[in-house]
Amino acid sequence: MRFETSTIKDIAKALGLSTSTVSRALRDRYEISEETKKLVLAYAGKVNYRANPIARSLKERRSYSIGIIVSEIANNFFSQVINGIESIAYAKDYHVIISQSHESFAQEKLNVEHLASRSIDGLLIALSSETQDLHYLRDLYSKGLPIVFFDRVPQDFETHKVIANNFKGAFDATEHLILSGKRTIAHLTNSENLSITRERLKGYQAALNKYHIGFNPDLVKYCQHGGMHSEELEQAVKELLPLKPDGIFISSDRLTTGCIMALKKTNPEVANTIAIAGFTNSNLVELFSPSLTSVKQPAFEMGQVATELLISMIEAKRPVTEFETKILDTELVKMIKPKL
Amino acid sequence: MRFETSTIKDIAKALGLSTSTVSRALRDRYEISEETKKLVLAYAGKVNYRANPIARSLKERRSYSIGIIVSEIANNFFSQVINGIESIAYAKDYHVIISQSHESFAQEKLNVEHLASRSIDGLLIALSSETQDLHYLRDLYSKGLPIVFFDRVPQDFETHKVIANNFKGAFDATEHLILSGKRTIAHLTNSENLSITRERLKGYQAALNKYHIGFNPDLVKYCQHGGMHSEELEQAVKELLPLKPDGIFISSDRLTTGCIMALKKTNPEVANTIAIAGFTNSNLVELFSPSLTSVKQPAFEMGQVATELLISMIEAKRPVTEFETKILDTELVKMIKPKL
DNA sequence: TACGTTTTTGGGAACGTTTGCACACTTTTT
DNA sequence: AAAAAGTGTGCAAACGTTCCCAAAAACGTA
Numbered sequence: 001m002r003f004e005t006s007t008i009k010d011i012a013k014a015l016g017l018s019t020s021t022v023s024r025a026l027r028d029r030y031e032i033s034e035e036t037k038k039l040v041l042a043y044a045g046k047v048n049y050r051a052n053p054i055a056r057s058l059k060e061r062r063s064y065s066i067g068i069i070v071s072e073i074a075n076n077f078f079s080q081v082i083n084g085i086e087s088i089a090y091a092k093d094y095h096v097i098i099s100q101s102h103e104s105f106a107q108e109k110l111n112v113e114h115l116a117s118r119s120i121d122g123l124l125i126a127l128s129s130e131t132q133d134l135h136y137l138r139d140l141y142s143k144g145l146p147i148v149f150f151d152r153v154p155q156d157f158e159t160h161k162v163i164a165n166n167f168k169g170a171f172d173a174t175e176h177l178i179l180s181g182k183r184t185i186a187h188l189t190n191s192e193n194l195s196i197t198r199e200r201l202k203g204y205q206a207a208l209n210k211y212h213i214g215f216n217p218d219l220v221k222y223c224q225h226g227g228m229h230s231e232e233l234e235q236a237v238k239e240l241l242p243l244k245p246d247g248i249f250i251s252s253d254r255l256t257t258g259c260i261m262a263l264k265k266t267n268p269e270v271a272n273t274i275a276i277a278g279f280t281n282s283n284l285v286e287l288f289s290p291s292l293t294s295v296k297q298p299a300f301e302m303g304q305v306a307t308e309l310l311i312s313m314i315e316a317k318r319p320v321t322e323f324e325t326k327i328l329d330t331e332l333v334k335m336i337k338p339k340l
Numbered sequence: 341m342r343f344e345t346s347t348i349k350d351i352a353k354a355l356g357l358s359t360s361t362v363s364r365a366l367r368d369r370y371e372i373s374e375e376t377k378k379l380v381l382a383y384a385g386k387v388n389y390r391a392n393p394i395a396r397s398l399k400e401r402r403s404y405s406i407g408i409i410v411s412e413i414a415n416n417f418f419s420q421v422i423n424g425i426e427s428i429a430y431a432k433d434y435h436v437i438i439s440q441s442h443e444s445f446a447q448e449k450l451n452v453e454h455l456a457s458r459s460i461d462g463l464l465i466a467l468s469s470e471t472q473d474l475h476y477l478r479d480l481y482s483k484g485l486p487i488v489f490f491d492r493v494p495q496d497f498e499t500h501k502v503i504a505n506n507f508k509g510a511f512d513a514t515e516h517l518i519l520s521g522k523r524t525i526a527h528l529t530n531s532e533n534l535s536i537t538r539e540r541l542k543g544y545q546a547a548l549n550k551y552h553i554g555f556n557p558d559l560v561k562y563c564q565h566g567g568m569h570s571e572e573l574e575q576a577v578k579e580l581l582p583l584k585p586d587g588i589f590i591s592s593d594r595l596t597t598g599c600i601m602a603l604k605k606t607n608p609e610v611a612n613t614i615a616i617a618g619f620t621n622s623n624l625v626e627l628f629s630p631s632l633t634s635v636k637q638p639a640f641e642m643g644q645v646a647t648e649l650l651i652s653m654i655e656a657k658r659p660v661t662e663f664e665t666k667i668l669d670t671e672l673v674k675m676i677k678p679k680l
Numbered sequence: 681t682a683c684g685t686t687t688t689t690g691g692g693a694a695c696g697t698t699t700g701c702a703c704a705c706t707t708t709t710t
Numbered sequence: 711a712a713a714a715a716g717t718g719t720g721c722a723a724a725c726g727t728t729c730c731c732a733a734a735a736a737c738g739t740a
Contacts, residue, residue: 005483050457051457052457053457053459054394054397054403054458054459057394058392058398063394072419073414073419073422073438074413074419074423079412079414080414083440086440095437095454095458097435098413100426117390117392117393119392119393119394143345257624260627264626264627265626282624283414284601284624286605287597287601287627287629288628
């Protein structure tokens, strides 16, 4: 801000002390006498002194802020993760800066680099569905920027990661469909290069396998843009329907809502006849028609865990070499038969 | 970041120039010869020089970033506004910092003051439903921090404001209910101290008036916490139902979805018999059951307009004294009869 | 009294920029 | 030919901190 606030210099001048003394008093360093500390603190309180974080950042070469990259804050899963992140970050006196990739690799890279140049102390990122090239992240990481991945994590990147138990979530959802009597279960999913896509596909297959239902690759449809474009969803639905699925397992938030939307729009007559189970953290799911069984991820907790890991890396005295991948359990919320 | 990047000093040393020359060359100032500029730019490109925004901020006493306060990013209306804000801000080389008040005054104040101390150049804010005391904002404003209000704006604060045409939106929604044959129309709304609450109430009353329907204050229920707590919604619904409304006009996003949820939960048998019209920017509204007529605000545009106004204030050479209140039209999306 | 110790304070450089001013060198004007 | 004007560059201070190092004050001890 361009308007003037009082600085350490002002306080020093007013009190006839040196800036070093004031600085130390304010930070409650042991070298300063109790008396002086009280004096400084009292005066600082009176003039409503606030340390200038910019100056501090410049001097300390860190910013006490952490960057977040998600595809979209409008996605309930991500906004819940962000709330979890904030809950920990604020408690530990970090600030957060949120950026959206909108599922675009170019945008993601731009945002990350922008954040990095703004001196963030660490990065929390869920990769965009387009992202395959991790060079730019490796670069920053090797230069010393702590990074923790969550939700969409790369395979071969040695750092902390936090994910949901995607295999089990997918397995449970698919099994639920099977136990409801469905036998031709389609799978609508994200871009193949996302970790969540692979893991959820495996869960889906495992469930089919358990009940001796053959796996039909034609029943699996990938959406490269994660449902950002409604055409890709409508196209997928269009290709799926001729195969007469009686159930669909959908592997992400945006796709789940998008798919129901596409179904209702293009084939309203069948929308209610197909059982749907999908990953979603929407808090509006109870309002949906047709209703669906949802796999909820522990989003808030995921944000918390990821942030704790990140801050531990940031504050580590020596480079961290042991990394964990935390896996959090999902919750299956079974469909309640619609009351008409 | 603590890892080293090249600085102006490094470039100067490598090229045998002074830091001032390099600085000027990088910013393409007229005083520098073409030759030197080329030299510097080429070298800067080679070592992948990025200006340190922290140092720049300190020197220039501004940060090229603008603060945003909304109640919740999980609310679709606000996330759309944020997208609008970003679209303009990024184009004009500003960065945005998003904070959530969660409808709490204390949180809002804390966040604003935190942002201010981080040297934001301006503030975009939608007040929390608890906020009545604007002293802290006036303080910052009078010290020179440009502020633009959007959506929830204070009455007596002389600055730019951007709002939806709340009166007309409310009028249209209520009229729609009336034209559908409803006569006992309840109104569920936010805290009384919000501007949107007052304006929408007036629109509701005007519509009743036009069709000679008496205004019954008992049919109006206020939710002090904007629907953040499900109890307050269930309580409101409980008090409303004995009055046998055949329609409800709901005045905000969170309340609209919350109310339908409460209705379905507490009185599923009547949920489908009451016509609902409400403000909401949810992009999932087509999936809702019971379906509803929605008033959509031009959220993206609102963000854009607010940001343009803010940046014009930030970049004004002399203090701005003429302020505008921009009013954007809402859109009524009529309910489509549910296909069962 | 003089000397070491310990405690408390101050001076000043540094972080990476931007910018007012002065300087040197060319070119133009008179 | 000298003076004026224009062009390109560098010096050094400043933004508000933190922190190394030294200096001063206070206290013990011989």
